[in-house]
Amino acid sequence: MSSTFAFAPSDAGHTRPTDTIRIALAGCGTVGGALLDLLARHGAPIERRTGLRFEVVSILVRDRELPRSLHVPRERLTDSVQEFLAVPADIVVEAIGGVTTAATIARATLARGQRLVTANKALLRAEGPALAALAHGRAPLGAAIDFEAAVGGGVPIVRALRESLTGHGVSRIRSVLNGTTNYILSRVEDGDDEATALRAAQRAGFAEADPSRDLTGLDAADKIAVLAWLAFGVDPTRLPVRTLGLPPDLATAVRNAKAKGRVLRLVAEVEERDGVVRASVAPVLLDANDPLARARDEENVVVIESESAGAITLHGRGAGGLATASALLADLLRASAPVLA
Ligand SMILES: NC(=O)c1ccc[n+]([C@@H]2O[C@H](COP(=O)([O-])OP(=O)(O)OC[C@H]3O[C@@H](n4cnc5c(N)ncnc54)[C@H](OP(=O)(O)O)[C@@H]3O)[C@@H](O)[C@H]2O)c1
Known part of the structure; x- marks a missing residue:
């Protein structure tokens, strides 16, 4: 190399x-x-x-x-x-x-x-x-x-928020931050069942030691709380994050999304409006041309909406050694x- x-x-x-x-x-x-x-x-x-x-x-x-x-x-x-x-x-x-x-x-x-x-x-x-x-x-x-x-992972969102974007007036962050669930979603879209997709994610080193934190959305909740801290100065230990993980019958949910021309992704979001910061993690049906829908396999995508520079998108490998x-x-x-x- x-x-x-x-x-x-x-x-x-x-x-x-x-x-x-x-x-x-x-x-x-x-x-x-x-x-x-x-x-x-x-x-x-x-x-x-x-x-x-x-x-x-x-x-x-x-x-x-x-x-x-x-x-x-x-x-x-x-x-x-x-x-x-x-x-x-x-x-x-x-x-x-x-x-x-x-x-x-x-x-x-x-x-x-x-x-x-x-x-x-x-x-x-x-x-x-x-x-x-x-x-x-x-x-x-x-x-x-x-x-x-x-x-x-390899997407440089922390330094961007800590340094480069501090003067941009960040108002909202929409993201796919969990490589494991995104990998599972991609594999299920390609025809695998959920258990096979999870095993493949674990073999590839994307899944946490205990994958339940990935599957239930808690891992993404930790991450969006950390981004909320960096972007809006809120205390991540106190920030409530409304958290939903992957739906129970994933194959059916993915099939239904496809039939409607949409893409299912686990979306982590935080927004500051009128001085109040709200954060959530949830499975969301996205338009196929939404930047978050383009996260494949272990990739992460982060869209930072800001007053002065509009929407800035970072996209790359979000998990793996x-x-x-x-x-x-x-x-x-x-x-x-x-x-x-
Ligand atoms: N994997 C990813 O894609 C990824 C991506 C982003 C961030 N992270 C973060 O990176 C960190 C490490 O993740 P990982 O995937 O590398 O985990 P991992 O594969 O489970 O490795 C954990 C390592 O820490 C050692 N260890 C764990 N608990 C210990 C303890 N109490 N005392 C001493 N040693 C201990 C383990 O020792 P043994 O080898 O002896 O078991 C092992 O070497 C986590 O905070 C994770 O959230 C991981």
Whole structure:
């Protein structure tokens, strides 16, 4: 594969002196494992072009004995959170999922002035503002939190809302944010039954460990709450999200939609009107030419409606190891500049 990574504007493609950034990686599953694969494949061109060498100094897992990819340095594996946190690192990457252990790692990282990069939307929904406040308070020590991978997989919606669109007067976000259900819908449209489609999604690494959060819409609810926080400043821990998952007889629902020339998608939406923010996740029958209807397989689509720039659409791979690990890598590259400063 050719290296087509884009780096900081100062990158002129020439060799630079190397600085080593020590990474502590919590989680070596679909996403964490893909990050190690990405670093193994692209570490050398990244080093040549940016002068950054990422060294993974510790990897937290549940079971050290599981078989893993050749790119996993097994001697760095630990199943102890204390041991993991004790290894000196510049940036901690959290890709274990869930809230309890992830929150322990996130708080400890930020409290001691380290940078945290996380892919965990459930953690952000539960603790995002508290973690952001902690990062802000410890910023003089070097703390910061980045989470591009937490919503949209490889679709760069987080940075867009955190930075590029802050002056645009965002009024509404319509989106397809759950790759698993979208993959299932696409496969059922192509004639699979729902159980076969779910198994295929799990084999491909799109489904969460517990797919019920995908199927019931709770995963998309976490994500739209995080986007509501970024776009409208509301507290995601308190924002009610009216949530419906995929309908029970999916094959019939998809067939009926097709017969009407429509497309069924699990739509996550948030809108601010008259100072009130309303969020929902629900299966919706869309016109075939709606941008959300064009999300196929694990793709995500986000349409941001804004006062000054109209509707801006982002569309790309929203789940899977590679797409999500690419977003982690982008955060790592960005987070590394202050480490070196
Ligand atoms: N998969 C995707 O497409 C995707 C997309 C976007 C965001 N995300 C987010 O990325 C994160 C990781 O997802 P994933 O799909 O990579 O999950 P996964 O495949 O289940 O991997 C989880 C990893 O974390 C480890 N782990 C889990 N709980 C642990 C604990 N309490 N203590 C120590 N280690 C623990 C597991 O160890 P073992 O290997 O020993 O089991 C495994 O290596 C989640 O927050 C998820 O929401 C995933």
